[in-house]
Amino acid sequence: MTSPLYLGIALDGAGWHPSAWREPDARPADLFHLDYWVALVRAAEAAGIDLVTIEDSFGLQSTGFGGIDPRRDEVRGRLDALLLATAIAPHTSTIGLIPTITTTHTEPFHVATGVQTLDFVSDGRAGWRVQVSGRAHEAAHVGRRTLPALDPALVARGTDPAQTALLEDLFGEARDTVEVARRLWDSWEDDAVIRDVETGRFVDRDKLHYIDFVGDRFTVKGPSITPRPPQGQPLVYALAHQKVPYELAVAGADIVGITPHDDAHLVAILGQLDTAAQDVSRGADEPLRVWTEISVLIGETADAALATLDRLNATHGEPWTSDTVILADTAEAVAAQLLHWHSLGIDGVRLRPARLPDDLTAITERVVPLLRAAGVLDRPIGAATLRARLGFGRPESRYASPTAPAARATAAADSEADPAADSTVELDLTGSIR
Amino acid sequence: MTTTASTTIHPTAHPTARDAAGRPFRQVHLAAHFPGVNNTSVWSDGKAESQIAFSSFRHFAQNAERGKFDFLFLAEGLRLREQKGLIHDLDVVGRPNTLAILAGIAAVTEHIGLVGTLSSTFNEPYELARQLASLDLLSGGRAGWNIVTTSDAFHGENFRRGAFLDPKDRYVRAEEFVAVARALWDGWAPGAPAANKKTGEFLSADALTAVDHHGAQFDVSGFGTLPRSPQGHPVIVQAGDSADGRDFASANAEVIFSLHSEFEDGQRFFRDVKGRLPAVGRHPDSLKILPAATFILGDTAAEARERSREVALLQVSPQTAISFLEQLWGTDLGGYDPDGPLPEIDPVLADKGVARGRVRHVVDPVAVAKTWRGIAEAEGLSIRDLVIRFAAKHTFVGTPVQVAEQINRHVQEEASDGFVIVGHTNPTGLDEFVDRVIPELQERGVYRTEYEPGATLRDTLGLTP
Ligand SMILES: Cc1cc2nc3c(=O)[nH]c(=O)nc-3n(C[C@H](O)[C@H](O)[C@H](O)COP(=O)(O)O)c2cc1C
Numbered sequence: 001m002t003s004p005l006y007l008g009i010a011l012d013g014a015g016w017h018p019s020a021w022r023e024p025d026a027r028p029a030d031l032f033h034l035d036y037w038v039a040l041v042r043a044a045e046a047a048g049i050d051l052v053t054i055e056d057s058f059g060l061q062s063t064g065f066g067g068i069d070p071r072r073d074e075v076r077g078r079l080d081a082l083l084l085a086t087a088i089a090p091h092t093s094t095i096g097l098i099p100t101i102t103t104t105h106t107e108p109f110h111v112a113t114g115v116q117t118l119d120f121v122s123d124g125r126a127g128w129r130v131q132v133s134g135r136a137h138e139a140a141h142v143g144r145r146t147l148p149a150l151d152p153a154l155v156a157r158g159t160d161p162a163q164t165a166l167l168e169d170l171f172g173e174a175r176d177t178v179e180v181a182r183r184l185w186d187s188w189e190d191d192a193v194i195r196d197v198e199t200g201r202f203v204d205r206d207k208l209h210y211i212d213f214v215g216d217r218f219t220v221k222g223p224s225i226t227p228r229p230p231q232g233q234p235l236v237y238a239l240a241h242q243k244v245p246y247e248l249a250v251a252g253a254d255i256v257g258i259t260p261h262d263d264a265h266l267v268a269i270l271g272q273l274d275t276a277a278q279d280v281s282r283g284a285d286e287p288l289r290v291w292t293e294i295s296v297l298i299g300e301t302a303d304a305a306l307a308t309l310d311r312l313n314a315t316h317g318e319p320w321t322s323d324t325v326i327l328a329d330t331a332e333a334v335a336a337q338l339l340h341w342h343s344l345g346i347d348g349v350r351l352r353p354a355r356l357p358d359d360l361t362a363i364t365e366r367v368v369p370l371l372r373a374a375g376v377l378d379r380p381i382g383a384a385t386l387r388a389r390l391g392f393g394r395p396e397s398r399y400a401s402p403t404a405p406a407a408r409a410t411a412a413a414d415s416e417a418d419p420a421a422d423s424t425v426e427l428d429l430t431g432s433i434r
Numbered sequence: 435m436t437t438t439a440s441t442t443i444h445p446t447a448h449p450t451a452r453d454a455a456g457r458p459f460r461q462v463h464l465a466a467h468f469p470g471v472n473n474t475s476v477w478s479d480g481k482a483e484s485q486i487a488f489s490s491f492r493h494f495a496q497n498a499e500r501g502k503f504d505f506l507f508l509a510e511g512l513r514l515r516e517q518k519g520l521i522h523d524l525d526v527v528g529r530p531n532t533l534a535i536l537a538g539i540a541a542v543t544e545h546i547g548l549v550g551t552l553s554s555t556f557n558e559p560y561e562l563a564r565q566l567a568s569l570d571l572l573s574g575g576r577a578g579w580n581i582v583t584t585s586d587a588f589h590g591e592n593f594r595r596g597a598f599l600d601p602k603d604r605y606v607r608a609e610e611f612v613a614v615a616r617a618l619w620d621g622w623a624p625g626a627p628a629a630n631k632k633t634g635e636f637l638s639a640d641a642l643t644a645v646d647h648h649g650a651q652f653d654v655s656g657f658g659t660l661p662r663s664p665q666g667h668p669v670i671v672q673a674g675d676s677a678d679g680r681d682f683a684s685a686n687a688e689v690i691f692s693l694h695s696e697f698e699d700g701q702r703f704f705r706d707v708k709g710r711l712p713a714v715g716r717h718p719d720s721l722k723i724l725p726a727a728t729f730i731l732g733d734t735a736a737e738a739r740e741r742s743r744e745v746a747l748l749q750v751s752p753q754t755a756i757s758f759l760e761q762l763w764g765t766d767l768g769g770y771d772p773d774g775p776l777p778e779i780d781p782v783l784a785d786k787g788v789a790r791g792r793v794r795h796v797v798d799p800v801a802v803a804k805t806w807r808g809i810a811e812a813e814g815l816s817i818r819d820l821v822i823r824f825a826a827k828h829t830f831v832g833t834p835v836q837v838a839e840q841i842n843r844h845v846q847e848e849a850s851d852g853f854v855i856v857g858h859t860n861p862t863g864l865d866e867f868v869d870r871v872i873p874e875l876q877e878r879g880v881y882r883t884e885y886e887p888g889a890t891l892r893d894t895l896g897l898t899p
Contacts, residue, residue, distance in 0.1 A: 028636065076659075117534035141656045201523045221513070222592070225528065
């Protein structure tokens with residue numbers, strides 16, 4: 001059996017093209033209603049899609065990366081993604097639910113318990129797409145810090161020290177937040193609740209752990225107010241485009257989403273991830289999985305897809321741009337691109353439909369059958385949780401094993417004696433580039 | 435449904451049932467309190483299910499909705515409780531994130547209000563207002579926010595800013611918090627978004643109003659991200675008891691969750707709070723007072739009293755009896771026999787008690803201890819008996835008819851507008867209340883038999899003018 005190719009759908013508004021909401025089948029008046037989202041996620045679930053992500057941000061959307069823009073001809077406004085995902089959970093039964101949650105202005109403690117609760121409500125289908133907020137107007141919503149405007153072009157060049165410092169600060173905070181969440185998720189051992197009538201104890205307090213996180217930006221005592229969730233560790237997904245975010249992904253994510261523009265770019269990114277793995281120690285149990293991301297507009301023919309894209313761009317008044325490749329083509333071409341990535345060892349793909357529901361429907365009805373025929377959609381049978389479905393194990397709590405503290409102490413002693421032994425956990429790219 | 439013949443004190447015709455003077459009866463409002471992390475929740479008798487599995491929340495919520503409750507209520511504590519420096523292990527421990535679980539419950543209910551306890555200290559207005567607006571939209575206008583103001587260092591250790599807030603400013607911050615939240619909830623004009631495919635206007639020109647708030651607690655500027663919910667703003671609930679708390683409630687709250695469930699005390703509190711409303715230009719009916727109430731039912735009054743005693747013994751284990759006393763005494767009483775007399779020593783006075791992470795309602799421990807000792811000596815009560823008397827006293831004990839009539843008396847005679855009903859078994863504790871007490875209230879014409887179609891929580895509470 002070939003290794004599976006995993007599939008995720010990135011849901012946002014009426015789709016990723018700014019004019020998608022004006023398409024005949026779009027439901028822009030329903031974007032703030034639960035039933036709109038339930039219908040989309042159920043369609044994805046029925047087709048065997050592994051997970052959906054839900055976009056979010058700490059303020060109104062705007063074009064590009066600047067401040068609030070005056071455009072009123074695009075979708076503006078979003079429901080809180082965590083709460084939306086949690087409300088979708090009881091209406092679905094097998095699909096993974098991955099809301100986007102910002103780490104920049106939020107409380108790590110609330111973020112952690114929120115994702116834990118999604119995991120309980122969904123019976124083990126929760127994930128979290130980690131996102132930072134580098135927008136000055138979003139910082140003004142909280143008023144506790146002022147951020148210089150983050151300029152992606154300057155950041156990419158890496159020549160502006162202020163921009164680099166900002167990026168490092170935002171992603172450093174995200175790393176700390178992921179670390180806090182992971183410790184809180186482990187802070188109750190699985191068997192902490194004992195209901196021991198004899199001694200009158202509901203919990204064994206020796207199985208509840210302070211996490212005592214101390215960082216530059218915050219400290220968190222713990223334990224969580226919420227017991228350990230069904231998956232133990234809900235899935236962490238990080239979209240990343242450059243060194244600093246790659247380091248976040250290596251440090252704390254289970255899956256990194258990358259945006260290669262061609263094969264050479266893909267190889268370069270994998271190299272950068274390798275380098276990041278040399279520099280950063282990994283805080284998750286298993287090797288980082290690599291997913292690619294792509295925006296898709298699917299037509300009956302390549303010409304029809306391009307014509308639709310042109311029409312949408314004309315409505316928008318300018319071409320739609322994206323951090324990913326935009327593929328406006330047939331279902332066959334999309335399937336071929338995905339299979340190509342699969343042949344290069346990529347673990348999964350997060351597809352961003354240009355239009356909802358049109359391109360989601362095209363994916364579920366036309367792309368998925370092609371992939372199934374190619375034999376890449378076989379999944380672990382009877383996988384009960386999102387982690388299991390994606391081939392991850394269920395980790396023990398880091399605080400659990402009675403032998404663990406001793407083992408840890410030994411490891412620390414070793415590393416003092418031999419600095420070389422203190423090597424970082426290696427990013428298993430050979431595992432993902434099979 | 436029970437067919438018990440009730441002594442018809444009040445006519446049964448509804449919904450226009452009237453009293454002797456021809457006035458319509460005051461309507462009873464009820465909230466269902468999810469079993470908390472305290473000794474009221476019995477876990478040791480084999481009936482209690484998971485405190486955290488979604489199935490428990492689903493059962494609890496759907497039963498309360500079957501009973502046409504106004505809303506369900508979730509308490510919150512942002513750190514596990516401790517006693518003598520150790521995590522308290524005698525009661526149920528562990529609960530979900532309040533907002534997230536309410537979003538999950540919204541998906542499995544249709545009519546019932548969803549009220550969560552959320553701190554104005556360890557949250558920021560932009561994010562919390564947005565989350566509450568999301569819950570309100572996802573539930574079709576059924577969200578409520580119980581504002582609490584705990585600001586101590588113990589809870590602060592889990593949050594970015596630690597113990598940043600002077601306790602005397604707790605309601606200053608809460609007040610400013612609500613003002614900012616309301617401005618954000620009003621930020622989108624009614625009817626927005628236009629989402630007009632033809633004209634290409636997703637938002638019309640006057641759709642959004644920016645918030646630009648600069649105060650002692652917050653600097654918040656920008657646009658909200660969500661349309662108005664069907665009820666405009668979530669319902670505001672308050673649960674503090676100080677003079678500041680009552681002032682805050684009379685200015686801001688639409689429901690008070692109080693501890694004043696005794697009849698005369700309830701009437702005093704009712705008069706005090708409702709008396710504050712005209713001064714702030716509010717009608718007395720615009721603020722509902724709902725004290726917490728526990729209940730025990732029996733086929734006869736004697737059977738109910740017997741069950742009350744059995745449940746109390748489960749709520750106050752020997753270990754819990756000692757632990758309860760330690761909270762007042764402020765010191766280790768591990769050497770005392772729960773079945774023996776009260777300690778002869780006086781409580782230790784310290785600014786910090788042995789118990790942390792729970793709401794403290796006692797003002798003068800030495801005086802209280804003296805009173806307790808007096809009662810115990812006079813009546814020959816052991817430590818455990820006495821603790822049962824104070825910590826496991828059940829508000830309403832009797833037959834379904836008796837309980838319904840007591841509840842109704844409180845409401846008709848203005849000791850409350852209804853109650854927050856607290857069961858002792860998770861999640862089935864209110865099942866029998868719905869089966870047996872609700873029909874009695876309905877028969878008296880003082881409680882709804884159906885929800886109004888499409889009603890928001892504010893409508894259901896009778897708060898809409
Ligand atoms: C009936 C009642 C229930 C309360 N429930 C909670 C709760 O669930 N979580 C919490 O943090 N505080 C809770 N509190 C604390 C209060 O909301 C308030 O923050 C605290 O009592 C300080 O305010 P005060 O001095 O006005 O009483 C409760 C208080 C009362 C009276």
